[in-house]
Amino acid sequence: ELKVEQNPLFLSMQEGKNYTIYCNYSTTSDRLYWYRQDPGKSLESLFVLLSNGAVKQEGRLMASLDTKARLSTLHITAAVHDLSATYFCAVNTGNQFYFGTGTSLTVIP
Amino acid sequence: DAGVIQSPRHEVTEMGQEVTLRCKPISGHDYLFWYRQTMMRGLELLIYFNNNVPIDDSGMPEDRFSAKMPNASFSTLKIQPSEPRDSAVYFCASSQQGFSYEQYFGPGTRLTVT
Numbered sequence: 001e002l003k004v005e006q007n008p009l010f011l012s013m014q015e016g017k018n019y020t021i022y023c024n025y026s027t028t029s030d031r032l033y034w035y036r037q038d039p040g041k042s043l044e045s046l047f048v049l050l051s052n053g054a055v056k057q058e059g060r061l062m063a064s065l066d067t068k069a070r071l072s073t074l075h076i077t078a079a080v081h082d083l084s085a086t087y088f089c090a091v092n093t094g095n096q097f098y099f100g101t102g103t104s105l106t107v108i109p
Numbered sequence: 110d111a112g113v114i115q116s117p118r119h120e121v122t123e124m125g126q127e128v129t130l131r132c133k134p135i136s137g138h139d140y141l142f143w144y145r146q147t148m149m150r151g152l153e154l155l156i157y158f159n160n161n162v163p164i165d166d167s168g169m170p171e172d173r174f175s176a177k178m179p180n181a182s183f184s185t186l187k188i189q190p191s192e193p194r195d196s197a198v199y200f201c202a203s204s205q206q207g208f209s210y211e212q213y214f215g216p217g218t219r220l221t222v223t
Contacts, residue, residue: 030208042215042217043152043200043202043214044214045212045213048209048210050209090152092208095165095167096167097142097154100151
């Protein structure tokens with residue numbers, strides 16, 4: 001079974017700071033996804049990364065994929081309170097999706 | 110479009126009872142996914158459909174779980190008999206044309222089995 005590890009699991013950061021969330025996976029994968037989940041809410045798709053070297057940006061979030069290193073990063077630039085949420089990466093291989101454990105982000109004013 | 114619709118939003122039932130969760134995907138989406146989220150196991154894919162046909166059900170935990178998609182606008186996930194360890198949030202999601210496209214999640218059904 002493919003393993004997906006995220007780190008850190010918990011992240012507390014000040015507004016205006018930059019930080020990166022890492023997502024490592026254990027075997028070859030075709031596709032990598034990032035989701036956001038607010039407490040008690042559903043999941044919102046942020047990015048779909050489909051190839052090695054893919055980079056996507058939306059607002060203060062930027063995601064990248066290195067399939068050779070089996071690593072994806074979610075970079076947060078100049079964090080604001082509204083970004084507080086849990087962020088999940090997920091990996092697709094074959095017919096299965098495997099989710100990371102999530103990174104709980106708290107942005108402190 | 111109203112997005113993915115799930116019902117009920119909350120379900121509390123006693124062990125041994127049958128539970129049916131319902132999902133209406135976004136119109137025009139060919140893929141439908143059922144997920145389960147628990148604190149212990151995180152997010153798990155249970156089963157997914159393509160054009161109403163079940164493609165992979167390897168994530169269904171056991172025979173007590175079954176899923177159907179009788180038409181393009183409706184799917185059910187049934188648990189019979191239910192057990193306390195089935196307590197979780199069950200999400201339905203849909204997407205266009207497979208895994209290269211983003212999935213849109215419904216609001217989820219929070220199931221509690223006592």
